[in-house]
Amino acid sequence: MKTNYFLALITIFLLLSCDRLPEVSKNKSLSYHFDQPACIWEETFPLGNGRLGMMPDGGIDKENIILNEISMWSGSKQDTDNPDAYSSLAGIRKALFEGRNDDAQELMYKSFVCKGTGSNYGKGADSPYGTYQLLGNLYLNYNYANNDTVSVYRRELNLNDAIASVSFQRGGVNYLREAFTSFAGDIGVVHLVADVDKALNFTLAMSRPEHYSVSTEGNDLVMRGQLPDGIDTAVMRGTQYESRARVVLPKGGRIVAGDSTVTVQNASEAIILVSMATDYFDKGYRNQISTLLANAEKKDYSLLKKEHLASYRKLFERVELDLGNSVNEKLPMNERLQAFAADTGKTKDTALAALYFQFGRYLLISSTRPGSLPPNLQGLWANTIDTPWNGDYHLNINFQMNHWPAEVTNLSELHLPLIEWTKQQVASGERTAKSFYNARGWVTHILGNLWEFTAPGEHPSWGATNTSAAWLCEHLYTHYLYTKDTAYLREVYPVMKGAALFFVDMLVQDPRSKYLVTAPTTSPENGYKLPNGNVVSVCAGSTMDNQILRELFTNTMDAATILNIDTAFVQELAEKRARLMPTTIGADGRIMEWLEPYEESEPHHRHVSHLYGLYPANEISVTKTPQLAEAARKSLAARGDQSTGWSMAWKINFWARLHDGDHAYKLLGDLLHPCVDQGTNMVNGGGTYPNLFCAHPPFQIDGNLGGCAGIAEMLVQSQNGYIELLPALPSVWKNGSFKGLKVLGGGEVSARWVENRLAEASLKADVAGIFRIKLPADSSNLSIKKNQKAVSLPVVDGMLSVDLQAGDNLLLAF
Structure with missing residues (x-):
């Protein structure tokens, strides 16, 4: 009976994951995996809903889930006016x-x-400037009936669902874990299942490096504290925070609360709800935490997951990118990155670029949302008190680069936190x-x-x-x-x-x-x-x-x-x-x-x-200022390609603007260079960590988001007053398609190409206006449909102009 039960559970899990765009779910694997638990932080999976973050390491005997909250800052406002300056x-x-x-x-x-x-x-942790830092660690210490060998271990992050999962077999028992930060319920959810009755036994604990206390209130595990404001180091007067974890046992079992731990005994299914907040936005943050927990506790896991998927996919599924399939998709990501680096032509795994592009969109969606704060140097993920460079907003490129994908990759509302922060x-x-x-x-x-x-x-x-x-x-x-x-x-x-x-x-x-x-x-x-x-x-x-x-x-x-x-x-x-x-x-x-x-x-x-x-x-511009463009090309050649991660991401965009797709793709290959060797040893230089975080080094999210924007820039540009499709298409991306990228003026474009030649394109007007489209050199067989009706439009100097009302659709076939 246990095998049938577990197969049924997996079937339900897969069915709940299938409510997505057919083009993506049938053809593309928008996930990546490992065949072992994370040994370093840069192998853990980032989960986030724009306010809360969780990073599970998938440990077997002891699992650590790092907890983050985007306003978890020490420090305070200060007087910085220097009387000697002027x-x-x-x-x-x-x-x-x-x-x-x-x-x-x-x-x-x-x-x-x-x-x-x-x-x-x-x-800046103890100075007035402050630092962004982890909220804490949620530990799950598992107790198994035996110490049998673990087999068929798989740890996966599914970008279509924003869910991290772990599955393995031990002692004849199949275990499945899923974790997500709910976009609908604004709460962390961890779901644990064993296919043998009473085989699920574990203890919950919480901690952080400093300034915290842990207790139990009823069966809730609670961690709270206050950070330094940087002015009075003897008394904590900075940001107050709390994290509260509650366990629900839908199929029975026992919950035992200790002084600073909560233990679950003899269960086969457990839902751990994690609610956390600071007083930065809301002085009544403790009531907020309790209310979110109470709302989530009323729902079973299938409903929590369904609501999360519906809310998340409204953003993520706006854009698709297909660059072909690869046998390397079956490899764990650490091995896949190594294989990509060893492939000198970078031709065997074009699907990795599409995954990296969508991973960038995933990170932006996960690290900010309207009404919250913009993503910092690490988005909203940190595993230390002394986050590199204080995890702040560096304003001489890094903070801005974080938002380069916002408009073009159809996430316009995620620009708003930067805009509100700027006004502030x-x-x-x-x-x-x-x-x-x-x-x-x-x-x-x-x-x-x-x-x-x-x-x-x-x-x-x-x-x-x-x-x-x-x-x-x-x-x-x-x-x-x-x-x-x-x-x-x-x-x-x-x-x-x-x-x-x-x-x-x-x-x-x-x-x-x-x-x-x-x-x-x-x-x-x-x-x-x-x-x-x-x-x-x-x-x-x-x-x-x-x-x-x-x-x-x-x-x-x-x-x-x-x-x-x-x-x-x-x-x-x-x-x-x-x-x-x-x-x-x-x-x-x-x-x-x-x-x-x-x-x-x-x-x-x-x-x-x-x-x-x-x-x-x-x-x-290549077309408007060709002499300056050539001088820019020489400047880039002199600067060189190899650099920190975010710098290589910037150079992808440069070379795309110069219409050199192969060089832009070469920089993408450099950006994807693995920064951890076959073990867990860090490798010098910029590139990519096993969990796809960008290495400055250390981790900075701007490289991920700048690289995402660079891939979009290779596929469509509109900065010169007209839409140019595939302006920097690399020769190795011979066949592919994209859907849902945005252009200036309020348009949404899609395209498909075959053997490096544009086959069809579409434009949907979100805003009424005149749109100009640069046609490929050989467009003699062009056919045009406007709102599904064949039309004839004038073409002047290779440029097609069309007046569209909001909601109009234009289809071009070559």
Whole structure:
């Protein structure tokens, strides 16, 4: 009877997993697996619902599930206004304009930094800056009737379902575990099943490295505590938190509560419900925790799972990508990555790229949601107190890269937490603008956290970057360009105007070049050599600053024009924009990174900031600015491919914009390079960990999300005012299809290709407008249907234009 029962259970499990798009479920395996428990954190599976996170390691005798909550931050708001900063600004600028950049940098070290410890050089757990950290560990200590050998072990993450599962056999008993963070119930769910009666016995415990207590209340296991605010280290006055686990036994068994553990005896099925929260959003967080638990406890497992799947799939199933099948899909992911690296042509496992693309979408869906916080450097997953770089919001690319897939991969609402977070920084940014620059408007620098930190960082070589607010405003306007929501634009326009107003005041004329420049500033984290041999980071003006400011001024001007406001301000921005140094090609044929042809101190530096105009902006274009595009190509060649994980992800997007699909794919191969060897030893360099987390190293989620965006960029582009399908298709992706990618102007596109040639494409208008589509060179057999009726549309210079109303569909067949 036990075998039939377990087969029936597996059948139900599979049936509950089949409510998905037919194209995906029948043809593609959107899952990956291991044949053993995780030995390191980078082998565990990330689960998240945009607020809560769980990472089960699949242990057999002892399983650890790391618990995360996106607002689990130490620290507090602080006064960062440095009274000496503004008084030193004139001296810093004078030194820069006299070519004494090293003197200017030395003066900045002494005066033009934040008040206090800043980020405490990435060790902010006990400082006011704070750190994002794990909430805790949920331990399941299993007690088996015998110590027989474990067989047929399989640990899997299913991206279609956002469910992690473990199955194995021991002592003639089949065990199945499933875990998910419910998108519907906002609670963690762990389901345990044994196919032999009374074979399920385990003890629950919870802990974290510091600042916690564990107890039982009834049969609930409760962990609670408070984090330091960084000001008073003797008394905990920071974020309060709680985690509460409750066990439900649908088929009987016994629950025994101890002082700090809960034990389950003689069960065959158990549901563990885990509710957790902090007081960041809701001072009544304990009531919130209890209410969520009570609601979940009323439902059986099948209903909890069904509701979770329905809520999650509304987001995930919007996009499909098929790049073919591979026999390597049968391999555990650690072996699959090794096989991909050994395949020098990277031709045998094209399906891995499609899985990696969908894994990026999965991570974004799992690490943020409207009304919550945006994903940090690790999304919402952390396994330590001292999360690398405080697990904060790095604003000189990393935070922005996290959101590159949001619009194009049809997850537009997941842009909103960044937008709301940006609006929240304005008041602090206005104080920083006044204190440090005596300027109007608002500014923020490289560092961002939960506590509205907007001042320069504690070290000018990286902390002086002051265009982060301008870069954030690019995201505000991009969301409008994809949605065409003028009510939203009117809401965010003051934020954009404030960022532009800061630079209206802050820009000064370089007496040597006569250009308006940002001074002081940097080209993020990079340095250059002065004629005297000194290596300096601080400069007057940088190419990235000029590109970002041209974009900010242009977007703000366009927004004001759309809203029919601020005519005089538009004219002022136009005048300022005209006085910025244009993107310039140096004597070596490359894009200049600074105003002067300095020698890089680190030629292969991970940041390629002077190509911001190529991506994410659209100042540099193969078709519109071919000379700049060629110079960008030479710049990338000189920088080299090999770098940190997120840097290689950025370069995928660069090469896609240059319409070089094979080079973009080569970078994707580099990004997927395994960073753990056949054992559990870390390998130096950027790449990918066994659980597909991107290695900076260590783990940073921006590489995953930037790589996801890069794959989309290879398949469709729309930044030049028209839709271009397969602009950077690698030669190895001979046959494939995608569905549901978004383009500027409010359109949704799909395409299928055969032998590297576009076979058919469709466009659905979400917003009324005129859409332009660049046709392939050989389109003599083109047929067009609009709303399923054959139509004839004019084609001018290889460009098809069509006026669509919201809901209209256009189908092109070649």
